[in-house]
Amino acid sequence: MDGELYFIADDGTSDRELWKSDGTSAGTVRVKDVWGGKTSSTPELLTAAGSVLFFSANDGTTGKELWRSDGTEPGTYRVKDILTGTAHSDPKALTSFKGSLYFTADVEGLGRELWVSDGSPSGTRLFLDIFPGVPGSSPAQLVPMNEALLFDAHNGIHGTELWTSDGTPEGTRLLKDIQPGSLSSSPHDMQALDGRLYFNANDGLKGFEPWTSDGTPEGTRLLKDIWVAGASGNSLNRGFVPFNGQVFFGASNGSGTTLWRTDGTTAGTVSAANVAPYFDRDFALTPGFFYFPGYIGTSNDIELLKSDGTATGTVLVKDIAPGFSSAPDDFALLDGVLYFSAGENPTPRRGLWRSDGTGTGTQQVKQLPAGAGSFNPRFLTEVNGILLFLAYDPEGVATSCGEAMGRWRARTG
Structure with missing residues (x-):
């Protein structure tokens, strides 16, 4: 708003x-x-x-x-x-x-x-x-x-x-x-x-x-x-x-x-x-196709x-x-690129991914090191050309649920 x-x-x-x-x-x-x-x-x-x-x-x-x-x-x-x-x-x-x-x-x-x-x-x-x-x-x-x-x-x-x-x-x-x-x-x-x-x-x-x-x-x-x-x-x-x-x-x-x-x-x-x-779960529309x-x-x-x-x-x-x-969800489009959350095999850790609609152009953006927990990005939203989302911060202060969740941002450049 x-x-x-x-x-x-x-x-x-x-x-x-x-x-x-x-x-x-x-x-x-x-x-x-x-x-x-x-x-x-x-x-x-x-x-x-x-x-x-x-x-x-x-x-x-x-x-x-x-x-x-x-x-x-x-x-x-x-x-x-x-x-x-x-x-x-x-x-x-x-x-x-x-x-x-x-x-x-x-x-x-x-x-x-x-x-x-x-x-x-x-x-x-x-x-x-x-x-x-x-x-x-x-x-x-x-x-x-x-x-x-x-x-x-x-x-x-x-x-x-x-x-x-x-x-x-x-x-x-x-x-x-x-x-x-x-x-x-x-x-x-x-x-x-x-x-x-x-x-x-x-x-x-x-x-x-x-x-x-x-x-x-x-x-x-x-x-x-x-x-x-x-x-x-x-x-x-x-x-x-x-x-x-x-x-x-x-x-x-x-x-x-x-x-x-x-x-x-x-x-x-x-x-x-x-x-x-x-x-x-989610979907995203582009001029030529939908995810x-x-x-x-x-x-x-x-x-x-x-x-x-x-x-x-x-x-x-x-x-x-x-x-x-991988159960992808939390879709958001930024400058024509799809950002989303996805799980990885063999552990149920979720990371931030991006895609241009091709297999080679679908890549992980961020995940935490092994043993550090799941990055688990959620609520991806574009605001003023920036992608905002909620994710796990292992260096933050733990909440009552035992996690430290912080507001993150991502740019395309």
């Missing part, structure tokens, strides 16, 4: 609190010690809405509630004690939509329902009581698309189904009862890609299969019954990836998971390559793959740990 990375860290004095960095040592500072002293406020779900960062935190007085920050200590404060006292309203699914923050909160007598905030106490309110009483409608995902907010909810009549809102209570309604009646289609893994929603749902007849929606009831439909086995056929693994006007995902027709692609039509939903993608973790055929050896969307163009980039899954 505004050229700075916000993250959670423990400096040994204030436990885990909100920090920020511009990529320099001097510009890496704690924003605020929300719960003073050695107790962590456990900030979570950092979400930018305009020039404001929203998150949930516990200051030790009001429980876990909604907070906001402008990047300064005076400008970091609790928005509202939604569930008064020390109990937690536990805000979740923080989502920016039409200039406001939408989220769910759990309040006594209401259960978990949809709330909205403009960043002020008076402007933070229950948006709509969809399922009156406890446990509430319990939305888990909020996805903005085409001037609408799509989400899953249970109103006590139709089960957990797909809902839509234009940002007003009167414009909020059930979009489609995918599994008619009181049972739930349980839509999940919802992603808005190129003006359409892709998700996984169960209509009660075909099991969990890929669905798509343009935000209208008539445009919300089964994409394809891939595993034709009735209600027991659940084809999808997790995650959808947009590339060159199509959407890619992993699915099984009953004979193992492979890479599929769709143009949004049933006829255009076809198997693309005999590889099993793990898009829920992802996966394995070829039935090897179960999860390595770095890439695809241009065709069967011949879907290939192993490099077998980093032969006979062992």
